Amino acid sequence: MASLRGQQVIRAGDMEKMSLEQLKVLKEQADIEVNLLQDSLNNIRTASARLEIASTALHDLSLRPQGKKMLVPLTASLYLPGTLDDADKVLVDIGTGYFVEKSMAEGKDYCERKINLLKSNLDQLIVVASKKKTLADEAGVVLQARLKQLSPSN
Amino acid sequence: MSSSSTALRELQRDLENKANDLSKLQKDIAKNHQVRKKYTIQLGENELVLKELDLLNEDANVYKLIGPVLVKQDLAEANANVRKRIEYISAESKRLDASLQDLEEKKYSKREAELMGRMK
Numbered sequence: 001m002a003s004l005r006g007q008q009v010i011r012a013g014d015m016e017k018m019s020l021e022q023l024k025v026l027k028e029q030a031d032i033e034v035n036l037l038q039d040s041l042n043n044i045r046t047a048s049a050r051l052e053i054a055s056t057a058l059h060d061l062s063l064r065p066q067g068k069k070m071l072v073p074l075t076a077s078l079y080l081p082g083t084l085d086d087a088d089k090v091l092v093d094i095g096t097g098y099f100v101e102k103s104m105a106e107g108k109d110y111c112e113r114k115i116n117l118l119k120s121n122l123d124q125l126i127v128v129a130s131k132k133k134t135l136a137d138e139a140g141v142v143l144q145a146r147l148k149q150l151s152p153s154n
Numbered sequence: 155m156s157s158s159s160t161a162l163r164e165l166q167r168d169l170e171n172k173a174n175d176l177s178k179l180q181k182d183i184a185k186n187h188q189v190r191k192k193y194t195i196q197l198g199e200n201e202l203v204l205k206e207l208d209l210l211n212e213d214a215n216v217y218k219l220i221g222p223v224l225v226k227q228d229l230a231e232a233n234a235n236v237r238k239r240i241e242y243i244s245a246e247s248k249r250l251d252a253s254l255q256d257l258e259e260k261k262y263s264k265r266e267a268e269l270m271g272r273m274k
Binding site: 094097099101110 | 196199200202203206207210214215216217218219220224227232236239
């Protein structure tokens, strides 16, 4: 993903050379980035959960025989009785307003693929996020040490 | 002396103008980032859709949601539409990149000019 600002590779040694102001700015920046990354992580987890629910629902649907009586939701509080017609064809939302008709097996496969994709994204993001968090923590430690140095009357 | 105070006032005004220009540039850069982010997200989504469409058989049914209506679409047409959209977004992104570069350069040169003005 394109970085918003030119990212500098900060090594622990560099922090010793920075002034107090620079350290503060660094820590704040790192904190903001950690929060952003945490939000992204949460978003991925939510999306993942939704996909799992969809997958379970699909699986459940495949177990139902044709002609089975069911209640169809029209609104959040209005259901109509109906019969299950064809449980083998499912419409899959693939994004940007496109829907594809797939067979039940393909639908399940789609859910699995998406869940795996999200899982790998989640893992990658966790790696980046923990690195950023370590950086933020280090910056915090050095900042505190520097502050203590500057106010020895404490 | 009055001449030096007017010169001072002029300098101050000049500095203010430069500071305003700088903040406007910052705002433009921030907006650029926002639009860029939106485009990146849309591009990603469209590429996902394209991948799914590629996996389909020739005879699979594709529908597009237009308002409250699901309209049956031809697979070839859907492919073409998504590809065109991806091209458009990529072109817009490149244009934004170029203008971002431009804005950043202007910002740096203005900042330098402002610092010089302050030092005087």
